Amino acid sequence: MASILDSVNQRTQLVGQNRLELLLFRLRGRQRYGINVFKVREVLQCPPLTALPHQSGVIRGVAHIRGQTISVIDLSAAIGGPAMTQTADSFIIITEYNRTVQAFLVAGVDRIVNLNWESVLPPPKGAGQGNYLTAVTELDKQLVEILDVEKILDEINPARTSVSAEVVRSLAPVQASKRKVLVADDSAVARKQVQRALEPLGLEIILAKDGLEALQCLKELAAQCQHDISEQMHLVISDIEMPEMDGYTLTAEVRADPKLRSLRVLLHTSLSGVFNQAMVNKVGADEFIAKFNPDELAASVNRYLSEAEV
Template identity: 45%
Template structure:
C-alpha cells in the first residue's frame, strides 16, 4: 500500500487548481469512504497496539510507527457504525490534522481517485446535523457508479480531543478587543465543527459571525452584496476560509476574490488543518493575507486585531 502514496508530494499541486485526490477505503464489506490524500502520511498494516488505560473508548491503543508513538482511532466506531462481527479492520491510515498525528483503523484501502471539487457535493440536508460526512461524491468502479462518503475528520477528532477555545486574558482585555464589538466576520468551512471552533472564539469578542459551507457559497454571498451596491469591506471586517471544500476550495475562492475589482481588497486568512510549506506557498500565490496552519485561538484573535488596526489606520 505504501506505493499508492509514493507520489503524494507531486499530487498536492492539484489543490491549487480546485482539484483533489481522495484515498478510498472501506469500513465494512461494501460502503466506500474517503479522506483527502493531502492529509495522509502513509498507509500501513495494523501493527501490535499498546493499550492506553483510561483513554477514550474509540482510541484502540498506540502504535509504534517509524519510531514514533501514534494513537490509533477506530474510525468505524467513531462515526457510529456497528461492527459486522468480523474483524475487517486491518489497515492504518496515518494522518496529520491541526498539527497532530494520528492513525485511523480502517478496512480495505482501495485506491486513489482524482476529482474536482465541483464534483464533490455537501451531504443532503435530510441526513441531519449529526452525520460525520463533510461531502459525498460518486466514482465509477467496474462500470458501476458508487457513492463515496468523505469523512469529517475534524468532527471525529473533536469528539475525542478537548479543543480549548479560551483566549488569553491579555488579548481578551486588550484595548483593541474592546473595539471589535459588533464587527462581522465571514467564516468559510465545510466542516461545522471547524466553523464552530472559530465562531466560539470570535464570539467572545462580541464579533458577529456569518457562515458559509464552501467557497462557492461564500463567493455568491459576496457577489450579491456587490450586485446591490454594497461595499464588501463595509459588510465584513475580514474572511477566514478553509483550504479544501466542496464545489470551490479556499485557494480558488481567494483567487476569484482577488481578481474581482469589486471585492479585491477583502482581508483573507486561510485557516486550515492542513499544514506544511505547500500551504504557505499557496497562500502567497493566490493572495491570502495570512495563513494559520491549525486551530490556535490566540493567533486567530491576533490576526483579527491586526486587521482592525489596519482598517482603522486606513480610515483615519
Template identity: 50%
Template sequence: MSQDLLDRIDQRTRLAGHNRLALLLFRLGGRQVFGVNVFKVQEVLRRPNLFQVPGLPLQFAGVADVRGRSVPVLDLGLGIGHPERAQDDLPGYLVVTEFNRSVQGFLVSDVERIVNIAVEDILPPPDLGADGGYLTAVTRFQGELIQVIDVESVLADISQARMDADLSSEYALPEGAPPMQVLVVDDSRVARQQIRSVLDQLGVGVTLLSDGRQALDHLLQLHAAGEPPSQRYALVVSDIEMPAMDGYTLTTEIRRHPGLSDLFVLLHTSLSGVFNTSMVQSVGADAFVAKYSPHDLADEVLKRLNAVAEAAGGRLVANA
C-alpha cells in the same frame, strides 16, 4: 499497495489550487466507500501492533509506535458507528494523518486507491440537523457513492473536546471600537465552531458558510445589491480544501472581481504539513494561519481589525 499510495500522495499534492480534491478511498467493512483528504495523510501501513494506554475512549484501539512516535489509533468504523463494521473483523490498515498540528491514526478495513475529483463534483452532505453528522462532503467515483469523513468532528465528538477557547482579556476589543463582521468559510463543523469561539471573544459579528461557492455567491449578491463586501466584512477567514469550491479558487475569484478585490483574505487550514506558501502568494491571500491555535488565529485577526479601526479613526488593543 502502501508504498504505491505514499508515492502517489506526493504527486497529488500538486493538485492544490487547481480546484480538484485528492481523496484516499477506503472501506470500514461492507460495501460503502469512504474518503479522506489525501493532503492529511502521511502514510498507510498494515495494522501494526498496538499497546493500550489507560483513559482512552472505547473507540480507540490503542497506541501505535510509528517511526518512534506514539500515535493514538482510532477504530474509525466504531468511531462513526458504521453499521457494517463487523465486531469480530479486525481492521487491516492504519492510515496515519496529520492535521491541526497533531498526528492521528485511523484503523480501516481496506484501502482502495487515490482518486482526484473536480471540486464542483464534491457536494455538501445531507442536512442532518444542527450537529451535521460525521460527513464533510459526498461525491461519486465510477458510479459509487463516496462519503467524505470529517475526521476532526469524529475525534472531537469522541473525546468530547471543547469547541471554545479561553482568550485573555487582552484580546477583547475596547469600548468605542467600530462594529465589525467576519465571514468564515469552512466545511468542517468543528472548525466553524472553533473559529466562531475566537471571534465571539473578540467581540465581532460572524457569518458562517460551509464552502467556497456559497461564499462567492454571497459576496456577489452583496455587490449586486449595492453594498461593497469590504464594508460589510473586515476580513474573510477561509479553509482551503472544501467541496464545491476550494479556498485557493475562492481567493482567486475574489481578486479577479473589481467589486470584491479589496477584501482581506486569511487562509486557515489544517493542511500545514504540505502547505505551499508560494501558492498563498500566487492566489493573492493576505495572510495564512495553520489550524488550530486560537491565539495564533486571534493575533492575526486582531492585526487586521487594528488596521480597519485605524482607517476608521479608532484603535484596537493588540496582544501584548
C-alpha cells in the same frame, strides 16, 4: 532540493483549479470513504498495538512508528458503527489534522483519485445533524462519503475554543458598530469553534458552508456597496477543503474580481505540510493559520481589523 521543488510545482498546479486528490478506503462493508491526500502521511499494514488504561473506547491503542507514539482510532466505531474485529488484516492511515498526528484503523485502502471539487457535494439534507459527513461524491456509480474528521476528533478530545484571559486583555477595543467577518467552513464543529474564538472581538459573523456559498454572499454584498466592499466586510476566514468550491479557489476568485480583491483573506485549515505556503502565495491569501488555536486565531483577526482602522 530539485525534487522537492518539482513536487511543490506539481501540487500547486491544482491550486485555483478547484481540484483535490482523495485516498479511497473502506471500513466494514462495501461503502467507500475518502480523505484528502494532503492530510495523509502514509498508509501501513496495522502494526501491533499497545492498549492504554482508561483510553476512549474508539481508541484501539497506540502504535510505535519511526520513533513516534501514535494513537490509533477505530474509525468505524468513532462514527457509531461496529468496531473492527481484526487488526492484523487491517490498515492504518496516518494523518495530520489540527497540528496533531493520529492514525485511523480501516479495513482496506483502495486507490487515489483526482477530482474536481464541483463534483463533491454537501451531504443530503435528510442526513440530519447527527451524521459524520462533510461531503459526498460519486465514483464508478457508487457513493463515496467524506467524513467530518474534525467532528470525530473533537468528540474524542474536545478542543479548547475560548481565548485565554491574557490574549483577551491584549485585544483592541470593540468598535461601536460591529465589524463583519465571513467564515466559510464545511464542518459545523469548525464553524462553532471559530465563532467561540472570535466572541471577545464582538464581531458580526456571517457563516457559509462552502466556498461557493461564501463567494455568492460576497458578490451580493458587493453589488449593494457604493464604495469598497471592505467597508462592509472586513475579513474572510476560509477553510481550504470544502465541497463545490475549495478555499484556494475562493481566494483566487476574490483576487480576480475588482469589486472583491481588496478583501483580506485568512485561510484557516486542518491541512498541514510543506506545500501550503506555496499555495497560499499563489492564490494571494494574506495568511495561513493551521487549526485550531483560539489564541492565535483571535490575535491574527484582531491584528487585521486593527490595521484596517488605521
